[in-house]
Amino acid sequence: MQDWATLLKRFFSEFMVGAGVTLELTAVGLAIGLVLGLGLALARAYGPFWLRSLAIGYIELFRGTPLLVQLFLIYYGLPSLGITLSQSLSAYLALGFNSAAYQAEYLRGAIISIGDSQMTAGRAIGLSRWQTIRFIILPQALRLVIPAWSNEPISLLKTTAVVFLIAVQDLMAKAKRAATITYNPIGSYIAVAVIYLVMVFVLNAFLKWLERKARIPGFEMDAHKA
Amino acid sequence: MDIGKFLQYIASGTAYTLGVVCVALPAGLIFGVIFAIIFVYGGKLLGRFMQFYSTVMRGIPPIVLLFILYFIMSGNINLSPFWAGSISLGIISSAYQMEIVRGAIQSVSGGQMMAARAIGMSKMQAIRYIILPQTLRLAIPPWSNEAAIVIKDSSLVYALGVPEILRRAQLISASTQQPFLAYITAAVIYFLLVFITNRLLDRLENRLRIPSNP
Amino acid sequence: MTNTILTVKNLTKKYGRNIVFENISLNVNEGDTIVIIGPSGTGKSTLLRCINLLTKPDAGQIWLDEQEITAKDTDEDQVRQHIGMVFQNFLLFNHLTALENVKLGLLRVKKLDKDAAEAKAMQELERVGLSDRANHYPGQLSGGQQQRVAIARALAMDPRVMLFDEPTSALDPELIGEVLEVMRNLALSGMTMLVVTHEMGFAREVADRIVFMEKGSIVEEGSPDELFYRPKFERTREFLWKITELYGKKEKEA
Numbered sequence: 209m210q211d212w213a214t215l216l217k218r219f220f221s222e223f224m225v226g227a228g229v230t231l232e233l234t235a236v237g238l239a240i241g242l243v244l245g246l247g248l249a250l251a252r253a254y255g256p257f258w259l260r261s262l263a264i265g266y267i268e269l270f271r272g273t274p275l276l277v278q279l280f281l282i283y284y285g286l287p288s289l290g291i292t293l294s295q296s297l298s299a300y301l302a303l304g305f306n307s308a309a310y311q312a313e314y315l316r317g318a319i320i321s322i323g324d325s326q327m328t329a330g331r332a333i334g335l336s337r338w339q340t341i342r343f344i345i346l347p348q349a350l351r352l353v354i355p356a357w358s359n360e361p362i363s364l365l366k367t368t369a370v371v372f373l374i375a376v377q378d379l380m381a382k383a384k385r386a387a388t389i390t391y392n393p394i395g396s397y398i399a400v401a402v403i404y405l406v407m408v409f410v411l412n413a414f415l416k417w418l419e420r421k422a423r424i425p426g427f428e429m430d431a432h433k434a
Numbered sequence: 435m436d437i438g439k440f441l442q443y444i445a446s447g448t449a450y451t452l453g454v455v456c457v458a459l460p461a462g463l464i465f466g467v468i469f470a471i472i473f474v475y476g477g478k479l480l481g482r483f484m485q486f487y488s489t490v491m492r493g494i495p496p497i498v499l500l501f502i503l504y505f506i507m508s509g510n511i512n513l514s515p516f517w518a519g520s521i522s523l524g525i526i527s528s529a530y531q532m533e534i535v536r537g538a539i540q541s542v543s544g545g546q547m548m549a550a551r552a553i554g555m556s557k558m559q560a561i562r563y564i565i566l567p568q569t570l571r572l573a574i575p576p577w578s579n580e581a582a583i584v585i586k587d588s589s590l591v592y593a594l595g596v597p598e599i600l601r602r603a604q605l606i607s608a609s610t611q612q613p614f615l616a617y618i619t620a621a622v623i624y625f626l627l628v629f630i631t632n633r634l635l636d637r638l639e640n641r642l643r644i645p646s647n648p
Numbered sequence: 649m650t651n652t653i654l655t656v657k658n659l660t661k662k663y664g665r666n667i668v669f670e671n672i673s674l675n676v677n678e679g680d681t682i683v684i685i686g687p688s689g690t691g692k693s694t695l696l697r698c699i700n701l702l703t704k705p706d707a708g709q710i711w712l713d714e715q716e717i718t719a720k721d722t723d724e725d726q727v728r729q730h731i732g733m734v735f736q737n738f739l740l741f742n743h744l745t746a747l748e749n750v751k752l753g754l755l756r757v758k759k760l761d762k763d764a765a766e767a768k769a770m771q772e773l774e775r776v777g778l779s780d781r782a783n784h785y786p787g788q789l790s791g792g793q794q795q796r797v798a799i800a801r802a803l804a805m806d807p808r809v810m811l812f813d814e815p816t817s818a819l820d821p822e823l824i825g826e827v828l829e830v831m832r833n834l835a836l837s838g839m840t841m842l843v844v845t846h847e848m849g850f851a852r853e854v855a856d857r858i859v860f861m862e863k864g865s866i867v868e869e870g871s872p873d874e875l876f877y878r879p880k881f882e883r884t885r886e887f888l889w890k891i892t893e894l895y896g897k898k899e900k901e902a
Contacts, residue, residue: 268524272628274586277600281621284477284607285614369495373593380498393505401494401502548702549739549798553728553753553805563756567743644743647786 212398219386219399226382228405233299233368233378238361242306245311252312254341263312270309276370278302281376299371307364314360318353319345351422358415362408371405375393378401439444444619447602451627454520454588454598459581463525466531471561473532476538484532491529497590499526518643519591529633532581536567538573539565571642578635582628589624651713653809653840654699658669659708661694667865668694670706676809676842682833683851684844686861687887692844693736696811699842700731712808729757729773732802736814738794740786745799746773747782750804758805772800776830792823796830803834810834812843848892852876860884 251263270278283298293301322345330340341434372380384398388394474486491499503522507513513521542565550560592600599620607616654676661668669691676682678766678876684692699726701717709718718725741749752771754765776796786794795815799843802810812831816824828850835841845851851858852872860868860875860883868875868884879885881886 225598249570253446269621269625272582272625274589274600274624276589276592277603277617278623280600281606281614281617285617286612310612341551357593361617366493366495369497370590380495383498394502394509397502404495405490405493464834480750500821543739545735545739546741549735549741551702551725552728552733552735554725554727554757555753556725563752564741564743568741571743591677617681645785 209337211392212293212395215386215390215392215395216399216402217333219382219396219432222386223329223379223400223403226379226400227407229304229378230365230368231407233303233371233376234361234365236300237303237307237364237368240300241307241311241360241364244304244308248312249315249319250310252316254337254383266433267309267312268318270306275302275306275367276373278306279371279374281346287365295371295374295376298374302359302367303364307360309375310363311357314353314362315349317356318349321352321400322348354415354419354422358412358419361415362411365411366404438640439500440610440612441619443606444599444602445614445623446625447597447599448557448623450516450596450598451585451588451624453516453579454591454596455585457517457520458523458588459584460525462527462531462580462584463522463577465524465528467535467566469528469532470535470539473536475557475561476550486527493593500594502612503514515594515596516589519594519596523584523587523591527580527586529555530580530583531577534573534576537568537576538569541572542568547595571639571644574635574639574642578632578639579637580626581631585631586624586629651678652676653713654842655709655711656699657709657711658706658709659695659710661705661860662704667864669861672861674866676840678840679838680856681843681854682857682859683855684842684859684861685846685848685851686867686888691726691864692861693813694732696844696889697815697841700811701729701731702733705755716803721832725757729753729805730808732805732807732810734795734798734802734810734812736860737815738786738798738818739790740794740798742786743897745783745785745801746789747780749786749797750801753805761766764866769800769804771799772804774859775803776800790823791819792826795819795827799827799830799834806814809840809842812841813844814844814846816847846891850886860887862887894902 248263248266251259256262269404279298281303282302283295286293305328326344326348327337327340331337334341368378369380372378372384375381379400383396386399387396390396442490457491469484469487471489474481477485500519500522502523504518506514506523507518509514546556546564546568547560550564555563560595588598589600591598592604595601601621607613612614652675655674656674659672660670672695674879683697686692694703698705701722705718707768709716711717711843712727712730713726713738715722719723736856740746741752744752746764750769751765754760754768755762760768762881770779770782773782780787781793786797788799799815815831816827819827824847824894828847831841831850832854833844835898843850845856856871858872858875862864862883867885868879868881868882874890875884876888879888
């Protein structure tokens, strides 16, 4: 349709640069989301009431509002409060904060699955609460969560596509540029859609491999619990 | 500009947002159900095709699909950005809704179909009177999630120029130099929309629950 | 002169290279209660499901009254109105009350009007002793009650023959009796029945004929007296010994 293949060939190197930015956005967003999400999950699972409430509030807010609004709030809104961030940084933060809310839910599900019994066992041999969490519960939870969690990298990869609206030079930005140059928006966006599909496919294959590697035989989480 | 007018301006975008959602979500539902039935009961070839459709439509970022569909539609038919955007979102949602309905159909046990055929019902009758009623109940929780997603994704049509909540927030933030307030307002409105929708669907789920004493 | 309601001739069913059963032939006369027994996995359930065309046999023919239902252009849905089936797992429609479960076939398949359907459905529920539970959902009924509703649902269609696929195997022991009671009464009232079961007591009391199937074929067939006291084959005797011991009843050989 609309000669997307020739377009793809013509702008290939540019698209690849854009794809690289997309992957970078995904990776950074995922990492920030993981660290923050883990914190949120632990806060909800083990924290005192006020901390739990804060965590729940954060999660509800970031899951209940569009990423685009969060992005604009950080990039356009914060400067009026004196905090001016670059496009890239704004994108990283928006994606990271957003992803954290979703990852928190997956991780919390896994932590709960491991459950009180492991905590009891850890305390029983003299470990402190923190030590049990760190050496007994988390290692298991992080492996257990992989099947359910692997939805997130793929979801995030697709979500990054909106950041071109604040002029971050990702794959979509390159597509837009190609569209302006060739007067062929349909072809440009289809070409880029194909690249996204390939990225998702490869990522998916990688995650499946990771899942297989990390699986503890006989110990799987019921998908519904996540 | 006084705060009242400010809030009102952004809030009036809600009508457009709701409009987009009220076109996209039902469209996605109707096609999602049809596609799911085809997938589960339509035989091997159609099943494979639907699987392909699902994989492609869910593997491409919604905004990319939105642009593609929008340009295709506005190229061929004289549609406003509102309609082109809404219908596009509906098409995108249908792929996700197909997966939801499909999962629900498949978790209604195969025995139900067998029991229906055993009293002489045709496949179509069984689907209509036995499978779908049970499917719809099972599908409410994940569908509630999808509804929230469509409400949030409606913000994407901002890029097509539709004067919905986000677009309005952006316009007014430019004229009043109050971007933070503008976007916070937008966020609050979206949050309320999502929150209310989820609560309503929770209520619906409770109403439709089939009584049982375990 | 009793008529033959059901004739099965040389029926064969395979899954790939696995032969479920081969060359099964059987005649069922009006009013007969035939009980099929045999080790698990010998194709008894599959046989029943072939008879009401839920599963397609690979070879052989089946006649219901004068009609060959295995013929190519048979309207299967139509045929299934005349053959009732009761499943091991009851398979009641979860989203409908007991009454609605029984009514559904009358309304949508037999196309009766609402009042007629309701009246007949209540009648069948009374027949199985559950008219007071008409507005309960399956989730609110015990296993035995669910199975009785399932029987009522099948009976409501006025079938020529009733098929029972291990109707009590999924029930707690104390609930089995109420279902067997309904089945006994049904047999005594003259219904033609084909029952796959492990309930030997029922077989001995109610069956007109017992069919012993093993490894995909009929080993022996005869009256309860013949099979229990004068079996022709060693395998038959072995199986009956094992199963009656399993059920805690000791049987002496004749």
